[in-house]
Amino acid sequence: MGRDYKKSDTELLIKNTARDLFFKEGKFGATTQEIADAAKVNRTLINYYFRSRNNLFSIIFQEAVEQEEIFTQEILYSDLPFKQKIENYIDRSFQRAKEFPYLESYIVSRLNEGHLYAKKEDWERFIERFKTEFEEEVRKGNIKEMEPIQFIVNIASLISFPFAARPLLQTTLRISTEEFDKLISQRKEVIMKVLFK
Amino acid sequence: MGRDYKKSDTELLIKNTARDLFFKEGKFGATTQEIADAAKVNRTLINYYFRSRNNLFSIIFQEAVEQEEIFTQEILYSDLPFKQKIENYIDRSFQRAKEFPYLESYIVSRLNEGHLYAKKEDWERFIERFKTEFEEEVRKGNIKEMEPIQFIVNIASLISFPFAARPLLQTTLRISTEEFDKLISQRKEVIMKVLFK
DNA sequence: ATTGTGTTTGACAATTTTGTCAAGCGCAAA
DNA sequence: TTTGCGCTTGACAAAATTGTCAAACACAAT
The missing domain is CATH 1.10.10 (Arc Repressor Mutant, subunit A)
Incomplete structure (x- = not known):
């Protein structure tokens, strides 16, 4: 219309x-x-x-990544305490992972074929803001000292890997789907415990 | 011969x-x-x-997974303090990831097609031993309280994700290959800091 | 009713990829 | 030298997959 x-x-x-x-x-x-x-x-x-088939793939991929960026930015720029934001981010990620269990591993594996996204200025504004808030938390003694980017990698790893590698983990750890779901449900608490002092 | x-x-x-x-x-x-x-x-x-092509794939995959298991067991059953073992495991993993940068993401993505491995008794012996050592560390106050399996997931996540998702991270974080390598080289220290109190 | 445009279809061609086969080669053992 | 066996090859057939095209269809606007 x-x-x-x-x-x-x-x-x-x-x-x-x-x-x-x-x-x-x-x-x-x-x-x-x-x-x-x-x-x-x-x-x-x-x-x-x-x-073409490839074009369809690209479009779907692109949209998924954009969604992800929107989520992330919405949370960072929200008016909440840093720790709250992280909690929200975990919630949001888990929610999304529940809807699309293979999203993470798809993005991880498909990205090998080369892609690009996110406007440079947006990213710089984003990382700047994050650094500020992060370093404030470190100063307050709530987080151990480290490069902000390492903290980001930690978050991404702790949240995403279990989903991206779910089949791998389930077979190596020899746990059922139910047990894995239970593990996931307790995961938020664990992640927060690990990220913050 | x-x-x-x-x-x-x-x-x-x-x-x-x-x-x-x-x-x-x-x-x-x-x-x-x-x-x-x-x-x-x-x-x-x-x-x-x-x-067949598929058979070749299976064999390579199988062997890779077995190698991984051997590494892991060697370290767990070695005669070293728990913290040392974790350090060794990180070193070993990084070493391996340096030789085969795409190993992780390959395993992660290929496992969707269904596989199985590891003898049950071996695994049970393994997890039992790990639990014992882990809980001893918790008692000593060196690690925050959590399910041993969550600790394992944390280790796996923190180590593997950056490699499995390297292209993803590099593009989203907008860092060069050199910067990423530097990030990786500082990673061991960060991971240890996060895993232990 | 006719026109036009966007939508849908089946058939076709081109390409890619996999697996098989019969025949040939090299070389060590008899 | 001859035999036997593992190794290698090119050619072939079969299957799968993608993209194109001309024609048919639906339906709203004229």
């Missing part, structure tokens, strides 16, 4: 179906035929709306 | 080349032709020695 935009139902259907296939079911290598079948549409429509 | 075994040079060559393609160069989707080219052998030899 707004202008031209209507984005035919089918176009959205295909994109969402593909997204679910990747992120929810972990079928990273899904072919156009499989996507078409899952969406119950003619395979050719994928080419019609997205030109 | 020892018995029958000789394992023709070519067989080893193919396996090692494929391994390098996957783990060193991150070419997860390498076709049999690409592998053959890289090894400078006829493509058919892959079928001759390994029957």
Whole structure:
């Protein structure tokens, strides 16, 4: 309505179906035929709306990364104590990981094929703000001293790895899906305990 | 010599080349032709020695996982203080990650296709021993209280994620390869600081 | 009713990739 | 030298996958 935009139902259907296939079911290598079948549409429509398989992939990938950035920024720029923000971020991440269990491992593995994103100024503003808040916390003695970027890597690692490597962890640790879910549910507390003094 | 075994040079060559393609160069989707080219052998030899492409993959994967297990057990069963063991484990992991930069992300992504390993008794012996040592450390006040398994997940996350998600981190954090290497080199200290009180 | 545009379809061609096979090669043992 | 066996090769067939195209369809605007 707004202008031209209507984005035919089918176009959205295909994109969402593909997204679910990747992120929810972990079928990273899904072919156009499989996507078409899952969406119950003619395979050719994928080419019609997205030109090529690769293009469809790129679009889905791009959108996922953008979502992630929006989440992160929303939280950082919210008006809350630093520790609160971290808690929110963990919650948000877990929530998202619950909806798209394979999102993390998809992003991790697909990124090898080279991609770029995020405007430079946005990032600089972001990291500057983070540094300030982080160093204030260190000064207050709530966090052990370290480079802010190491702290970020810690957060990302502690949150994302269990999801990205869920199959790996489940088999090596020999725990059932139920036990793993329980482990995840206790995870927020553990992460906070580890990140803060 | 020892018995029958000789394992023709070519067989080893193919396996090692494929391994390098996957783990060193991150070419997860390498076709049999690409592998053959890289090894400078006829493509058919892959079928001759390994029957199918999938089988070759499985073997390489299996061996990698076994190596990982051997490393881990060697360290746990060594005669050193707990904290030392963790340090050794970090060193070993980083060393390995330096040789095979894509090993982690390969394992993480490939495991979605379902695999199994490690004998049950071995694992039980392992986790039992770990628990004992871990809880002793907690009692001594060197580690915050938490489930031993959470501690393991923390270690794995903090060590592996930066490597598994290196491309992701480098682009999101907007740092050069040199800066990332520097970050990694300071990482051991950071991880120890985070794991122990 | 007709026109036009966006949507959908099935068939086709091109390409890629995998696995098989029969034949040839090298070399050590008889 | 001949035999046997492991190793290697090129050619072939089969399957899978992607992208293109012309034609048919739906339906709203004229």
